[in-house]
Amino acid sequence: MSEIPYKIYLNEKEMPNAWYNVRADMKKKPAPLLNPQTLKPMTAGELEAVFCGELVKQELDNTNQYTEIPSEILDFYKMYRPSPLIRAYFLEKELKTPAKIYYKFEGNNTSGSHKLNSAIAQAYYAKKQGLKGVTTETGAGQWGTALSMACGFFGLDCRVYMVKCSYEQKPFRREVMRTYGASVTPSPSDTTQVGRKILSEHPNTSGSLGCAISEAVEAATNTDGYRYVLGSVLNQVMLHQSIIGLESKIALEKYGIKPDIIIGCAGGGSNLGGLIAPFMGEKLRGEADYRFIAVEPASCPSLTRGKFAYDYCDTGMVCPLSKMYTLGAEFMPSANHAGGLRYHGMSPILSQLYDDKLLEAVSVDQTSVFEAAVKFARVEGTLPAPESSHAIKAAMDEALKCKETGEAKTILFGLTGTGYFDMYAYQKYNDRQMTDYIPTDAELQESLSRLPKVG
Amino acid sequence: MSEIPYKIYLNEKEMPNAWYNVRADMKKKPAPLLNPQTLKPMTAGELEAVFCGELVKQELDNTNQYTEIPSEILDFYKMYRPSPLIRAYFLEKELKTPAKIYYKFEGNNTSGSHKLNSAIAQAYYAKKQGLKGVTTETGAGQWGTALSMACGFFGLDCRVYMVKCSYEQKPFRREVMRTYGASVTPSPSDTTQVGRKILSEHPNTSGSLGCAISEAVEAATNTDGYRYVLGSVLNQVMLHQSIIGLESKIALEKYGIKPDIIIGCAGGGSNLGGLIAPFMGEKLRGEADYRFIAVEPASCPSLTRGKFAYDYCDTGMVCPLSKMYTLGAEFMPSANHAGGLRYHGMSPILSQLYDDKLLEAVSVDQTSVFEAAVKFARVEGTLPAPESSHAIKAAMDEALKCKETGEAKTILFGLTGTGYFDMYAYQKYNDRQMTDYIPTDAELQESLSRLPKVG
Numbered sequence: 049m050s051e052i053p054y055k056i057y058l059n060e061k062e063m064p065n066a067w068y069n070v071r072a073d074m075k076k077k078p079a080p081l082l083n084p085q086t087l088k089p090m091t092a093g094e095l096e097a098v099f100c101g102e103l104v105k106q107e108l109d110n111t112n113q114y115t116e117i118p119s120e121i122l123d124f125y126k127m128y129r130p131s132p133l134i135r136a137y138f139l140e141k142e143l144k145t146p147a148k149i150y151y152k153f154e155g156n157n158t159s160g161s162h163k164l165n166s167a168i169a170q171a172y173y174a175k176k177q178g179l180k181g182v183t184t185e186t187g188a189g190q191w192g193t194a195l196s197m198a199c200g201f202f203g204l205d206c207r208v209y210m211v212k213c214s215y216e217q218k219p220f221r222r223e224v225m226r227t228y229g230a231s232v233t234p235s236p237s238d239t240t241q242v243g244r245k246i247l248s249e250h251p252n253t254s255g256s257l258g259c260a261i262s263e264a265v266e267a268a269t270n271t272d273g274y275r276y277v278l279g280s281v282l283n284q285v286m287l288h289q290s291i292i293g294l295e296s297k298i299a300l301e302k303y304g305i306k307p308d309i310i311i312g313c314a315g316g317g318s319n320l321g322g323l324i325a326p327f328m329g330e331k332l333r334g335e336a337d338y339r340f341i342a343v344e345p346a347s348c349p350s351l352t353r354g355k356f357a358y359d360y361c362d363t364g365m366v367c368p369l370s371k372m373y374t375l376g377a378e379f380m381p382s383a384n385h386a387g388g389l390r391y392h393g394m395s396p397i398l399s400q401l402y403d404d405k406l407l408e409a410v411s412v413d414q415t416s417v418f419e420a421a422v423k424f425a426r427v428e429g430t431l432p433a434p435e436s437s438h439a440i441k442a443a444m445d446e447a448l449k450c451k452e453t454g455e456a457k458t459i460l461f462g463l464t465g466t467g468y469f470d471m472y473a474y475q476k477y478n479d480r481q482m483t484d485y486i487p488t489d490a491e492l493q494e495s496l497s498r499l500p501k502v503g
Numbered sequence: 504m505s506e507i508p509y510k511i512y513l514n515e516k517e518m519p520n521a522w523y524n525v526r527a528d529m530k531k532k533p534a535p536l537l538n539p540q541t542l543k544p545m546t547a548g549e550l551e552a553v554f555c556g557e558l559v560k561q562e563l564d565n566t567n568q569y570t571e572i573p574s575e576i577l578d579f580y581k582m583y584r585p586s587p588l589i590r591a592y593f594l595e596k597e598l599k600t601p602a603k604i605y606y607k608f609e610g611n612n613t614s615g616s617h618k619l620n621s622a623i624a625q626a627y628y629a630k631k632q633g634l635k636g637v638t639t640e641t642g643a644g645q646w647g648t649a650l651s652m653a654c655g656f657f658g659l660d661c662r663v664y665m666v667k668c669s670y671e672q673k674p675f676r677r678e679v680m681r682t683y684g685a686s687v688t689p690s691p692s693d694t695t696q697v698g699r700k701i702l703s704e705h706p707n708t709s710g711s712l713g714c715a716i717s718e719a720v721e722a723a724t725n726t727d728g729y730r731y732v733l734g735s736v737l738n739q740v741m742l743h744q745s746i747i748g749l750e751s752k753i754a755l756e757k758y759g760i761k762p763d764i765i766i767g768c769a770g771g772g773s774n775l776g777g778l779i780a781p782f783m784g785e786k787l788r789g790e791a792d793y794r795f796i797a798v799e800p801a802s803c804p805s806l807t808r809g810k811f812a813y814d815y816c817d818t819g820m821v822c823p824l825s826k827m828y829t830l831g832a833e834f835m836p837s838a839n840h841a842g843g844l845r846y847h848g849m850s851p852i853l854s855q856l857y858d859d860k861l862l863e864a865v866s867v868d869q870t871s872v873f874e875a876a877v878k879f880a881r882v883e884g885t886l887p888a889p890e891s892s893h894a895i896k897a898a899m900d901e902a903l904k905c906k907e908t909g910e911a912k913t914i915l916f917g918l919t920g921t922g923y924f925d926m927y928a929y930q931k932y933n934d935r936q937m938t939d940y941i942p943t944d945a946e947l948q949e950s951l952s953r954l955p956k957v958g
Contacts, residue, residue: 053515054581060508126509127593127884138582156611158886158921200881220675220926224886226933227877422682426655429582431613431679466613468923471675478681 054137056299058130064294065122066114067287069106070325070397073332076404077110078283078396079371082358087502090368097269098276099284102173106284113329115287118176124168124201128157129291133299134463138427140447147450149443150307151463152296152323153430158224159194161433161465162319163279166288167191170277171198180273181205185235185260187214188388189221190433190465191279196230206230207274209237209263212255221469235260242266242364257391258377262364280316281361281370281395289322296460297326307338309446311461313438314342314351314409315388317395323462324407331406342398342409343442345417346486348381350374350394351402351409353492358502359393369500372399375487376495382485386473387414388435392495412441413484418477420444421467433465434473509592511754513585519749520577521569522742524561525780525852528787531859532565533738533851534826537813542957545823552724553731554739557628561739568784570742573631579623579656583612584746588754589918593882595902602905604898605762606918607751607778608885613679614649616888616920617774618734621743622646625732626653635728636660640690640715642669643843644676645888645920646734651685661685662729664692664718667710676924690715697721697819712846713832717819735771736816736825736850744777751915752781762793764901766916768893769797769806769864770843772850778917779862786861797853797864798897800872801941803836805829805849806857806864808947813957814848824955827854830942831950837940841928842869843890847950867896868939873932875899876922888920889928 071077080089095104106115117125136149154162174182181204186192192208199206208230215222215234222232235255236243242262246253253259261278268276279285300307310327312320320342330336342351350373360377361367374393381390394402401407421437423444424430432440443461450457467474476482526532535544550559561570572580591604609617629637636659641647647663654661663685670677670689677687690710691698695718701708708714716733723731734740755762765782767775775797785791797806805828814829816822829848836845849857856862876892878899879885887895898916905912922929931937 057512124884158880158884158923160923197884201884219930220923223926223930223933224923227880227886227929229881425613425682426684429579429613429652429656431682468613468615468675468679471678474682475674475678478678 052135052303055132055134057132058295058298062298063130064291066116068114068290068294068326068329069109069112069287070328071110072113073329076400078400081368081370084365084369098265100173100177100275103170103284106287107282118172121168121172130295131156133296136428139424142427143444143447145447145451146454146456147447148456148458149447150460152292153463154292155466159190159197160468161190162289162292163191163194164197165291166279166285167194167198169288171202171204174275175202175204179275181207182275182277183207183264183268184277185209185257185264187211187257189214189218189469193221193224196225196228200228207267208232209235209260211235211257211260217472218469235263237263240266256363258363261362262366265366280318281393283397285318286321286395286397289318290325292322293325293327305458307460308457309339309341309459311341311343311439311442313389313435313464314344315435316391317398319462319464321395321398340407341442342407343438344409344411345385345387345389345438346411346413347385348390349411350392352411355496356399356403357499359499370396372396373402375492376498378498379495384483384485385414386434386476387417410442412438415482415484417441418482431467432463433467434470436464507590507758510587510589512587513750513753517753518585519746521571523569523745523749523781523784524564524567524742525783526565527568528784531855533855536823536825539820539824553720555628555632555730558625558739561742562737573627576623576627585750586611588751591883594879597882598899598902600902600906601909601911602902603911603913604902605915607747608918609747610921614645614652615923616645617744617747618646618649619652620746621734621740622649622653624743626657626659629730630657630659634730636662637730637732638662638719638723639732640664640712640719642666642712644669644673644924648676648679651680651683655683662722663687664690664715666690666712666715672927673924690718692718695721711818713818716817717821720821735773736848738852740773741776741850741852744773745780747777748780748782760913762915763912764794764796764914766796766798766894766897768844768890768919769799770890771846772853774917774919776850776853795862796897797862798893799864799866800840800842800844800893801866801868802840803845804866805847807866810951811854811858812954814954816848825851827851828857830947831953833953834950839938839940840869841889841931842872865897867893870937870939872896873937886922887918888922889925891919
């Protein structure tokens with residue numbers, strides 16, 4: 049094997065101590081959030097009814113390049129960061145590609161994914177503000193688990209609204225959250241007005257992420273000493289997740305490596321946004337060039353087939369509106385889509401970068417994603433999360449192109465997490481019962497026709 | 504925080520390249536395995552009908568201190584080793600103890616435990632010998648998963664007999680094995696004579712580890728090009744697991760740290776045996792002194808309440824007899840015991856060391872183990888396996904003794920794995936439905952009265 053080790057770790061002194069805010073270097077800034085009633089930009093005061101004060105500042109900060117990471121968060125990082133940057137020697141050998149493949153693996157923590165990076169930051173600021181607790185929603189459960197761990201650490205109450213079908217199908221995820229002290233409520237529930245309304249209209253619904261968001265926001269705004277936290281999409285989340293890209297960049301630079309292509313899966317965009325942030329900064333400042341590729345499921349293709357427009361972040365339409373690539377707040381991916389990344393919209397930052405053609409996007413079929421996942425698991429050891437496997441698939445495709453052209457490109461992708469709690473989906477694949485579903489143009493048009501009329 | 508980092512990693516050059524065989528330094532060697540028919544020591548030839556040739560050599564080698572680790576295994580190690588040695592700063596703070604607590608964490612791989620260390624070695628030697636595949640049994644599923652990963656890597660067929668109740672209660676474990684290409688059969692099954700016999704006598708049995716072992720051995724010996732592999736108890740397994748202790752020792756020595764107490768959970772003994780091996784070597788050679796503590800469940804107390812005698816390794820009594828601390832091959836821990844470590848016997852090496860008073864043993868109650876596990880999870884982040892949590896409980900007890908005496912002892916314990924596939928047990932604990940069960944003296948006498956008469 050080469051001189052570059054299989055895993056590159058940073059020591060504690062090499063670790064970044066500030067998050068990077070890509071908005072500071074963007075010429076076109078992401079559009080502001082709009083108040084769902086007035087359709088005017090949300091003021092800091094309005095946002096503070098929902099979010100912690102410090103996080104509102106970060107949400108609205110389009111100018112500061114760096115935000116110092118509080119020492120309490122740096123301490124917590126020591127438990128699970130730096131995450132390893134891994135040279136995929138075995139995968140390269142399997143593919144017989146001249147490409148050099150690296151992946152940044154964020155799954156080595158109990159929440160099993162990169163979500164902990166923003167959970168610990170949001171829990172910290174909530175604690176610092178003297179709050180009693182926070183509310184949130186979770187679908188697959190990665191975000192809820194991460195937030196439970198972070199709140200457990202700071203002794204903060206954590207109330208999770210978990211999409212009912214996940215609550216029932218993923219009892220283990222639920223138990224991890226409970227073990228960390230969180231209370232978990234299946235959504236829709238009778239604990240909120242919006243939940244009761246949905247239950248009365250659709251008594252047999254298995255819930256949706258948008259509905260769980262609406263419940264969590266209502267619960268936070270109606271309970272003294274509580275605020276709402278969200279694990280993706282928001283600008284503040286992209287800021288916290290920049291730790292992924294910053295560590296990756298330092299690790300690569302230690303060995304004089306410059307990636308040609310940087311690839312991440314994209315649901316709400318938090319992993320991709322974090323991974324590419326400092327590299328995109330260089331590109332925006334004209335200091336270096338990279339290809340960035342967002343990979344999304346063909347069954348929920350917000351960048352590749354959605355519209356760049358203002359839309360609600362949640363089904364209940366209680367949250368602010370965000371200008372983003374969206375399939376429409378009422379879009380529901382097919383039930384047979386098991387691979388995560390089910391959100392109808394996309395981070396406003398990534399949406400703007402994509403609209404400015406600074407970022408590419410591809411969509412991939414579910415069965416090809418699981419095929420790539422199983423191949424990856426067998427040669428690289430780690431069983432990847434279905435979400436992460438979208439990036440694996442795209443990275444393998446790029447590496448195979450290199451095999452054809454003979455180019456020895458350097459590919460970096462984000463392996464956001466492990467698939468240990470996604471074995472129902474793997475079972476479907478192992479039993480050859482997994483199918484692909486791609487929404488028709490008519491379906492998308494139907495959903496997009498109901499976008500709110502703004503400006 | 505102190506200058507000692509939260510995590511100590513070794514770089515590739517610092518990694519051990521030979522396993523350490525503690526038998527070489529033992530004055531009293533572990534007793535040989537006996538042929539179950541003749542009750543005479545098993546010859547290499549007899550063992551080779553069941554095990555790979557190279558592994559038989561390792562099994563019988565009582566003299567060589569070091570065995571070189573093949574480069575293919577060192578390559579595989581790069582995927583998941585070195586495992587981190589972690590300073591439990593947060594746990595120390597929580598306990599307000601002057602003790603310094605370190606743990607060696609073996610759970611950062613998809614099998615979720617230290618079992619992969621021996622799985623990769625056994626799969627490698629099987630492949631090298633030109634075999635088509637291997638058979639094994641698995642209970643909780645850690646060993647089966649580890650072996651599936653190892654066989655998947657080398658393209659070796661892997662047939663796992665999984666205790667029926669685990670097969671049904673842990674479908675996700677089963678799917679991980681299948682994803683790595685293994686075939687998984689619930690045991691008892693109708694694919695073996697011994698399985699059919701047990702099924703005809705006990706048609707509703709939920710299976711046992713001893714029964715699954717019998718089936719796996721029969722399947723291996725009756726199939727051309729197959730051998731049987733076992734994940735604990737055997738001398739060869741202790742050899743492979745010495746990597747845990749070797750890495751720990753190098754990592755500690757980098758910072759000039761000498762542990763006072765070394766603690767590990769003990770079921771069959773593979774983790775404890777591996778963790779303590781090089782330290783025990785120093786003690787045996789009179790170069791240093793350490794306290795070693797084996798921690799076992801009060802419901803399956805082979806060291807603390809068993810007998811040091813020859814016994815069958817499996818319920819079906821087809822395997823060789825081993826001289827070990829045992830509760831009797833027919834001993835079954837209470838069904839309410841959820842915390843792993845259910846094996847009736849103990850590694851012959853550890854048994855001999857314990858009999859020679861070189862090793863202490865304690866037993867702990869299940870609910871106190873889960874209490875310690877949850878506390879650990881909340882402050883140290885990682886959700887531990889129930890098995891590992893026995894060591895956590897004992898380490899916390901020792902740290903609290905230090906708090907009383909004011910001594911700043913250095914404690915090292917083995918955190919063998921993660922609890923992600925054990926959430927049924929955590930759920931019981933979270934719902935306060937977990938109870939303790941300690942076998943009565945009469946029960947143990949009954950089981951021990953049926954030990955085979957040897958010598």
